[in-house]
Amino acid sequence: MTNIAMPDTPNGSRFGWTKPARREEFETRGKAEGLPTYRVVFQGQTKDFPIIRVPIDLPKYRMVNGRTASLQVEHLALNPDDRRDLFIGDPEMWDAQEAQHALLIQLGRQSELDKYFAxxxxxxxDPLLLDQDGFAVNGNRRLSAWRDLIHSDPAKYGHFEHIDVVVLPHATEKEINQLEARLQIEKDIRAEYDWDAEANMMLVKMERFGFTPADLCHLYKMKEGDLQQLLDMREYADEYLRSRGKTDxxxxxxxxxxxxxxxxxxxxxxxxGVGRKELFKEAAFALIDDPSAVGRLYTAIPELALSLDKVTERLAGEFDVASDVHDDELDALFGGGVADNASDREAALAAVLRDEQSLPRAxxxxxxxxxxxxxxxxxNKKTGYLLDMCAKANSALTVAAKDGLRPESKLGGVEKQLNEIDARVAVIRAFLAQHAKA
Incomplete structure (x- = not known):
């Protein structure tokens, strides 16, 4: 097996020959007569391109790969000593190709592509699709899996020593993206993207290549609302990770x-207002930290929104949050001004949820x-609902009177709760007086 520490010779690296060597090989092999063809919809036309066989070490991985968009930023977070432009700098660099290979292998294992080709x-x-410079436009995961297998056992997997490829003509970045998008939309055995990888891919295309949301919706056959929701999901996830010290x-x-x-x-x-939405977000983040507390998060989050008033009351009682506390950060962010008491309290409770010591109890x-x-x-669907609730309240108050009357008990807010209990009891008594049989 070729020594992978020799990237400067044309066929001295597992992760791609030099650019001149790649182009020379394409020209030489493309001159053969009677080559089979492969039909591709490209540059607005359906074309039949010749299939050529090349050594598996020849192609390079494409760095702008949607499936690895999230893994790339996570790799840099886990490897702070790596150069920051590893995946956005010169794609010819061997360290970038090696890192991309490892990420593609990881993806292949997740989808069991490695087991399939084992x-x-x-x-x-199907042939791999390469651009004119030999970067894999389609088939990066397959290429990485085959390279890994033949590297591990050259005799057993010798059939991957040479692979079929189609070399596309010169194309713009937009045309390459259009081809990628079409291939991704097709329903076949290709693995679906993780949602975060798709979101990060969309962001990269907007920030690095100037795509507009309308461009992306057209390319990927998406509705504008679905794209915006995906980007909003990414924004919340990014904020969650940063707030937990897990950036990227x-x-x-x-x-x-x-x-x-x-x-x-x-x-x-x-x-x-803003304080209420901030409280909801922080409460949701608290549940994401420990889903076991509430079961299925995708049902608990909507329940949290519906029960936010009750959550607010319970948290305010527990943490003695005054109604006139202001969140200076929120005031500064949204232009200052005096918020109403409810918004102040919600903003203060959001701050409680950001406090590591208060978070578990909250x-x-x-x-x-x-x-x-x-x-x-x-x-509440039972006919005995009123009696059951009164019995539960009575049991809870019995336990409170028996076990809670201790010198060290927290007394703040107790008087308010008792007053509210008295008010509820009065409503129930009035109902009984009106409807009970003589």
Missing amino acids: DPAHKQV MWSEVSSQEHTFQRLVQSRGKLSG REIIADVLESERQLKKD
């Missing part, structure tokens, strides 16, 4: 697509409120 009976079917660690949220989708949808329906309270609301929905 069976020698499973050989190449996208693997932490890859499995939480529905959670962030519900967060975006639910927050958009919330009434009230999460317990949120989970308790959500569980209580779930039980209430079940119970």
